[in-house]
Amino acid sequence: MSQPLRLDPIACTGHGLCAELFPERIWLDDWGYPVIEAGELTPELDEHARRAEASCPALALRLQRDR
Amino acid sequence: MMLAAQQFPRLLAGLTPGATMSFANHTLIHGSMDVPEFQPATGQHPLILEIERAGVRGYGGSSFPTATKIAAVAAQKAQPLVVINAMEGESLSDKDMLLMRHLPHLVLDGAIAIAIAIGSDRVLVAFDGAAGGLRRAVERAISERPELGTRGFPRIVAAPLAGGYLAGQETALVAALNGKAAKPTLTPPYPFERGVNRRPTLISNGETFAQIALIVRHGATWFQGLGSARAPGTRLVTVSGAVARARVVEVAGGTTVRRLLDASGGMTESLQGLLLGGYAGSWLPPEAIDLPLDHESLGQRGVSLGPGIVFALGASACPVAEVAAVTEWLRHESAGQCGVCVNGLGAISDALLELRGDGDRSGAYGQIERWCGLVTGRGACALPDGAASFVTSAMRTFKAKFEDHARRGHCDACLEPRVLPLGDKPVRPRQQARKLVAA
Numbered sequence: 001m002s003q004p005l006r007l008d009p010i011a012c013t014g015h016g017l018c019a020e021l022f023p024e025r026i027w028l029d030d031w032g033y034p035v036i037e038a039g040e041l042t043p044e045l046d047e048h049a050r051r052a053e054a055s056c057p058a059l060a061l062r063l064q065r066d067r
Numbered sequence: 068m069m070l071a072a073q074q075f076p077r078l079l080a081g082l083t084p085g086a087t088m089s090f091a092n093h094t095l096i097h098g099s100m101d102v103p104e105f106q107p108a109t110g111q112h113p114l115i116l117e118i119e120r121a122g123v124r125g126y127g128g129s130s131f132p133t134a135t136k137i138a139a140v141a142a143q144k145a146q147p148l149v150v151i152n153a154m155e156g157e158s159l160s161d162k163d164m165l166l167m168r169h170l171p172h173l174v175l176d177g178a179i180a181i182a183i184a185i186g187s188d189r190v191l192v193a194f195d196g197a198a199g200g201l202r203r204a205v206e207r208a209i210s211e212r213p214e215l216g217t218r219g220f221p222r223i224v225a226a227p228l229a230g231g232y233l234a235g236q237e238t239a240l241v242a243a244l245n246g247k248a249a250k251p252t253l254t255p256p257y258p259f260e261r262g263v264n265r266r267p268t269l270i271s272n273g274e275t276f277a278q279i280a281l282i283v284r285h286g287a288t289w290f291q292g293l294g295s296a297r298a299p300g301t302r303l304v305t306v307s308g309a310v311a312r313a314r315v316v317e318v319a320g321g322t323t324v325r326r327l328l329d330a331s332g333g334m335t336e337s338l339q340g341l342l343l344g345g346y347a348g349s350w351l352p353p354e355a356i357d358l359p360l361d362h363e364s365l366g367q368r369g370v371s372l373g374p375g376i377v378f379a380l381g382a383s384a385c386p387v388a389e390v391a392a393v394t395e396w397l398r399h400e401s402a403g404q405c406g407v408c409v410n411g412l413g414a415i416s417d418a419l420l421e422l423r424g425d426g427d428r429s430g431a432y433g434q435i436e437r438w439c440g441l442v443t444g445r446g447a448c449a450l451p452d453g454a455a456s457f458v459t460s461a462m463r464t465f466k467a468k469f470e471d472h473a474r475r476g477h478c479d480a481c482l483e484p485r486v487l488p489l490g491d492k493p494v495r496p497r498q499q500a501r502k503l504v505a506a
Contacts (some may be wrong), residue, residue: 008253009405010447029441031410 003038004064011060022052073292076317087204090211093172105186112184121287122299127272128374139259141185143267149182153194153273154235157345158488159376162303162315163273171208177276180283182221189222196227232400236448237270250402251448295321298361306331309381321361336381340464344373347453349460385480386465387472389487391419396489397454408451411442422472423481432473
C-alpha cells in the first residue's frame with residue numbers, strides 16, 4: 001500500500017499537532033509520537049493531510065507530491 | 068598450492084592462528100586474480116552477473132542479494148566508491164575481525180574486483196580502530212599490494228573508526244566516513260545513491276567481499292559446488308554460549324545448528340534455547356537444532372542467521388535476566404535520535420529490568436509485547452525492530468520463565484553473572500578459527 005505521508009522520525013519531537021489535525025490517519029503512541037496509518041488519501045482527506053504537514057513545527061511530516 | 072576443485076575450507080584455507088597471511092602466501096593458496104576492465108557503455112559487468120548467478124546474499128546481516136546492491140550502485144551516474152564494512156558491531160559476531168586480522172587479502176581482493184567492475188577509483192576499509200591488532204594488519208596488507216593506485220586499480224584507504232553496535236549500520240557508517248557523528252540518517256537517500264563524499268557508495272560486509280574474491284577466480288558454478296540449493300557456498304558462523312570452544316567456523320550452506328555445536332566441541336550443559344542472528348535476531352527452542360540454516364527455511368520461521376551468529380543458552384542461565392541486560396545495553400547503544408527508540412525501547416528495557424525485582428511485576432510485563440509491536444518499523448534505522456524481535460522471540464521461547472518472573476520476581480540464576488556479552492567479543496583470539504568438515 002502506498003504511503004503518501006512520510007515522517008522523519010529523527011526530526012520529529014512529538015509536538016503532536018499532526019494527530020490533532022488529521023486524526024483520520026495519525027494517532028499518538030504511548031509516548032506522544034505520531035503513528036501514521038497507511039492508505040491512499042481521498043481528495044477530502046488530502047486537505048487534512050496538507051494542514052497536518054504545514055502545522056508541524058519540526059518540519060518532520062512530508063506529503064509526497066509526486067503521487 | 069592452488070585451491071583445488073572443491074577443497075574445504077574455502078575462506079579459511081591456510082589460516083594460521085596468531086598470524087596475518089602475507090600477500091605472497093595468499094597468492095600461493097588462491098592464485099592471482101583477473102578482473103575484466105570496466106566498460107561504461109556495455110551495461111552490466113560480467114562479474115556482477117556471475118555474483119547474481121552464484122546467488123550471493125550479503126553476509127553482514129540483511130541477507131540482501133549482493134548483485135542487486137552492486138548493480139544499483141553501478142547504475143548511478145557519478146563515479147562510485149566502495150566501502151568494506153568490517154565494523155562488526157554485533158557483540159556475538161567475530162568473523163570479520165578474523166578475516167581482517169588473519170586473511171585481509173581475501174577481503175581486499177573482493178573489494179578491488181568490485182571497484183574495477185563498477186569503475187570506482189577508491190576503496191575504504193572501515194573497521195574498529197580500537198580492536199587489538201586490527202589496524203596494523205589492515206595497513207600492512209594494503210602496503211603489501213604495490214599494484215594499488217596504478218592505472219586501472221583503485222586506491223585502498225584504511226579507515227579506523229569508533230566501534231559500537233550501530234557503527235556498521237550503513238547510513239551511520241557513511242556519516243562517520245564523512246566526518247560526522249556516527250548516527251543513522253533518514254533514508255532515502257540511500258548510500259547507493261548518495262553516500263561517502265556524496266558519491267554513490269557500495270557498502271558490503273567483509274565476508275561478502277571475501278566470497279566475491281573466490282567467485283572472481285572460480286565462478287558461480289564452483290561456488291555452488293558446496294552448500295545446498297537454497298544456501299549455496301560456504302559461510303562463516305560465530306558459535307558461542309554453552310559450548311566447549313566458542314569459535315568462528317566455516318560451514319557449507321544449509322547445515323544445521325547441531326553440526327555447528329558439534330564443531331565447537333559440543334554443549335557443556337543441556338540446551339535451553341538458541342539465539343540466531345544476534346541481538347537483532349530471534350530466540351528458538353532447543354528443537355530448532357536440526358533446522359537447515361538457509362534463508363528460506365529460516366525465513367519461514369521468521370528468523371535469520373544475521374551476520375552468521377549462533378548462541379547456545381545453557382540450562383543454568385536465566386533467559387529473562389540475559390534478555391533484560393542486552394535490551395538495556397541496546398537502549399544505550401541507540402543513537403538517541405528517534406522518539407520511538409528513546410521512549411519505546413526505554414520502556415521495554417525498564418519493564419524487563421523490573422522482572423528481576425521482587426514480587427508481582429505483571430503490570431509492566433503485560434505491556435512489553437504491545438510496546439515491541441509499537442516500536443517496529445518506526446525508527447530511522449532498524450535498531451528498535453531488531454530489539455523487538457530479540458525480546459518478543461525470547462518471551463515466546465521462554466514463556467514459562469518470563470511469566471514466573473512476572474509473578475514472583477527474580478530467580479536464583481538472575482543473581483549469577485551474565486553469559487551474553489555486551490560489546491566485548493565472545494571468542495578469545497587464540498581459539499578464533501577452526502575448520503569444519505563440509506556438511
